[in-house]
Amino acid sequence: MQRPISSVVLLLVAGYLLTVPGIAETATSLGAAVSEIEIEGLAPFQVSFKFQNDSSKKLLNVYGKVVLINQFGNLVQQFVVEPFSVILGDSCPVKAASRWEFQEPGIYLLQVTLDASLDTLISDSFAFRIVPISLPLEPPQHLEGEGLYTVSQQPVNWGISRIGAPQAWQTTHGSEEVVVALIDSGVDYSVPELAQSMWVNKDEIPDNGIDDDGNGYVDDIHGWDFRDDDNSPFTGTRLHWHGTFIASIIAAWPGKNAIVGVAPGAKIMDIRFLDSENLFRKRDCETFAQAVNYAVDNGASIINLSIYSDDKPCAVLEQALQRAGEKGVIVVAIAGNDGMSQVSYPAKYDFVTAVSAINDSDQLAEFSNYGSEIVLTGPGEMITSLIPGGFLATKSGTSFAAPFVSGTLALILSADQNMTGAQAVALLKESATDLGAAGHDNYFGYGLVNADAAVSK
Numbered sequence: 001m002q003r004p005i006s007s008v009v010l011l012l013v014a015g016y017l018l019t020v021p022g023i024a025e026t027a028t029s030l031g032a033a034v035s036e037i038e039i040e041g042l043a044p045f046q047v048s049f050k051f052q053n054d055s056s057k058k059l060l061n062v063y064g065k066v067v068l069i070n071q072f073g074n075l076v077q078q079f080v081v082e083p084f085s086v087i088l089g090d091s092c093p094v095k096a097a098s099r100w101e102f103q104e105p106g107i108y109l110l111q112v113t114l115d116a117s118l119d120t121l122i123s124d125s126f127a128f129r130i131v132p133i134s135l136p137l138e139p140p141q142h143l144e145g146e147g148l149y150t151v152s153q154q155p156v157n158w159g160i161s162r163i164g165a166p167q168a169w170q171t172t173h174g175s176e177e178v179v180v181a182l183i184d185s186g187v188d189y190s191v192p193e194l195a196q197s198m199w200v201n202k203d204e205i206p207d208n209g210i211d212d213d214g215n216g217y218v219d220d221i222h223g224w225d226f227r228d229d230d231n232s233p234f235t236g237t238r239l240h241w242h243g244t245f246i247a248s249i250i251a252a253w254p255g256k257n258a259i260v261g262v263a264p265g266a267k268i269m270d271i272r273f274l275d276s277e278n279l280f281r282k283r284d285c286e287t288f289a290q291a292v293n294y295a296v297d298n299g300a301s302i303i304n305l306s307i308y309s310d311d312k313p314c315a316v317l318e319q320a321l322q323r324a325g326e327k328g329v330i331v332v333a334i335a336g337n338d339g340m341s342q343v344s345y346p347a348k349y350d351f352v353t354a355v356s357a358i359n360d361s362d363q364l365a366e367f368s369n370y371g372s373e374i375v376l377t378g379p380g381e382m383i384t385s386l387i388p389g390g391f392l393a394t395k396s397g398t399s400f401a402a403p404f405v406s407g408t409l410a411l412i413l414s415a416d417q418n419m420t421g422a423q424a425v426a427l428l429k430e431s432a433t434d435l436g437a438a439g440h441d442n443y444f445g446y447g448l449v450n451a452d453a454a455v456s457k
Helices: 007-013 015-019 158-162 242-251 282-297 315-326 402-415 421-431 451-456
Strands: 032-042 045-053 059-070 075-086 091-097 106-115 122-131 149-152 179-184 223-225 267-272 302-305 330-334 353-358 374-379 383-387 391-395
Touching: 032 091, 032 106, 032 122, 032 149, 045 059, 045 075, 045 106, 075 091, 075 106, 158 374, 158 383, 179 242, 179 282, 179 402, 223 282, 242 267, 242 383, 242 402, 267 282, 282 302, 282 315, 302 402, 315 330, 330 402, 330 421, 353 402, 374 402, 374 421, 402 421, 402 451, 421 451
Parallel strands: 122 149, 179 267, 179 302, 223 267, 302 330, 330 353, 353 374
Antiparallel strands: 032 045, 045 091, 059 075, 059 106, 106 122, 383 391
16 A cells, blocks of 8 residues: 555645545644554455544543545545543554445545544544556556555455465466366456456457358357357347356456456456356257367367266267367366265366365355365355446355366466476365365365465475
């Protein structure tokens, strides 16, 4: 965070804030003052400050409020400063917190006002700005309010911090050469946070109606919609939210919603297979195999399958998944959401990386399947991500644990582009945070995926 130069100077920098009514005077002449205001967090919104008592008496039950006002003079929120006491000549640190999160990018005025039973209220204020989540290897963002006290958003997806992704970003954000094929329900890549995260087929000329690269698919710029047999998830049958949600966990670029993917610099290949109800049926098995083959043949490094079946798939799909492994493509799949001691297909195959789900207490989520085939676990309960239209939603399922693994694999392959898929998976096992019984177990496999430790190695 950047320290404020001073309240007065900052208010002049953002001069339109001077029109905000109700700013009390700082009561330094009375021997008491508020100073050193800091914003401690945004989720929830928290502040700290120093209160100095140089008055002629002990100040008992000092209380007040914190007010947050936007650049248009509108009240955003306010919350109380709980009563505290300060002896004569002493100072004390004070903290206050809202019940609510506030992370909307923009310029704001923060004011702390206290009643210490003196002749006037004691107050201090300064202008500050909230900016989108910063990526340490990206050039600084040039946004409105340069020079103001600056606070970066905090990821609202708790799993991002739990797996150590922000620490891994000190080494890599992910490379555009690393492509994660998302075989799912389709991605709304009109969402700003996903627009620059999409794989682009450089051998195709957009919208010319010609199969320029001769791969059998016309104008497949970002992937292919196997549900409607066309090049766009926006035409034909309705788009389900599932694919957009998962794509955002893997590779969303920071934006206004405090969402960021595990590997925002990697690319998403959008391969739609699931229908508008987020389902597939036995008769779709050969189409599923075609989707896998498309990913392999068009340069995917990783295939994310947040899909499961109670029955063993057809032989042609098994062959396609085996071929992916033989070609060095990592296949990540989910254990299933039945809360049972059996891993569902295709994660059950020994040539697929099977993922279970944990909650924010590092316990196996109640819905997660488990078994000897589990390789790793990832955050999967109460995960916040983006859905079509760019809205935030919170969902639970093993579907949302797999992309943490896929995203971390993308970081590993970005950090060392000479590494094979098998080596990356081995590194992921070695660097995982062990949970449960020591070593590999049926609930967490080798442990919780650890992006920081994996990339460091």
